[in-house]
Amino acid sequence: MAAKERSAKRPRGEAKRDQSGDGTSPEAGNIAFQVEKISKMAARRGPDFFELAGALAIAKETHSKAFEDIISQAKISRRRAFYLLEVRERFQPYMRDAARLRAIGWTKLKVLAPVINTENADDLLATAETASAQKLSQILRGAVVSSKSRCVLLYLTPEQHDLYERMILAHGGKRRGRQLIDQERALMAIIDQVSARHD
Structure with a gap:
């Protein structure tokens, strides 16, 4: 009986392997x-x-x-x-x-991607709607983004970035995929700690 079951199952297995035809x-x-x-x-x-x-x-x-x-x-x-x-x-x-993002366009969104977060999104998107991609890059290199916010761009060595990442994660930052989020809050927590030591 077992032999019959095995022989009955074999053709179905072969048919399954060949069902694509190629x-x-x-x-x-x-x-x-x-x-x-x-x-x-x-x-x-x-x-x-x-x-x-x-x-x-x-x-x-x-x-x-x-x-x-x-x-x-x-x-x-x-x-x-x-x-x-x-x-x-x-x-x-x-x-x-989504319609607003599509109107801003891929080139400018790519410029904003590393720095945008829930706190600065409205200001950055409003700036991107009127500024060229080149002007937007210049703004993000340190100019005033709005009356309330400023953007700081850092150039770090791989070793410095590893340390920066560890400290951000240790002070409230989070990882989302390959990105760090809540960096601003974590960085200010670090600055507050250092400031308290010198008061």
């Missing part, structure tokens, strides 16, 4: 679908970068090990793909204003 697994077929979908989005004139970034995020989540092969086959550079993912992640909290 010997590829369902997962490989799904990867091919992702490549085609992303390629078509990227090839459009004036592609919707949030839509493209969303497709990249799905591909990365479902096929993390094959992600770099997917973007290579889709003719998207690694740098561009990860910039798109970073911008999508940073601006996810503000997608209620």
Whole structure:
């Protein structure tokens, strides 16, 4: 009886392996679908970068090990793909204003991505709506962003950045993907501690 069951199961297993017709697994077929979908989005004139970034995020989540092969086959550079993912992640909290973000454009959002947070978002987005990408970069290098806020841009060595990251996380900062959030609050906590020692 057991032998009959094994012999009955074998053809079904073989049929399952061959169901794609070319010997590829369902997962490989799904990867091919992702490549085609992303390629078509990227090839459009004036592609919707949030839509493209969303497709990249799905591909990365479902096929993390094959992600770099997917973007290579889709003719998207690694740098561009990860910039798109970073911008999508940073601006996810503000997608209620998706039309506004699209109007500001990918180039300026890429400039804002490293520094935007819930406290400065309104001021930065308002500035981005009227300033060129070049002017926006200049503003973020230290000029006044609004009457209430100033932007500080730091250039750190890898060793300094590692120390900075550890201190920010130890004083209330949080990690979201590859980004640090609540840096301002954590940095002011550090400054308050140092100031208290000298009072």
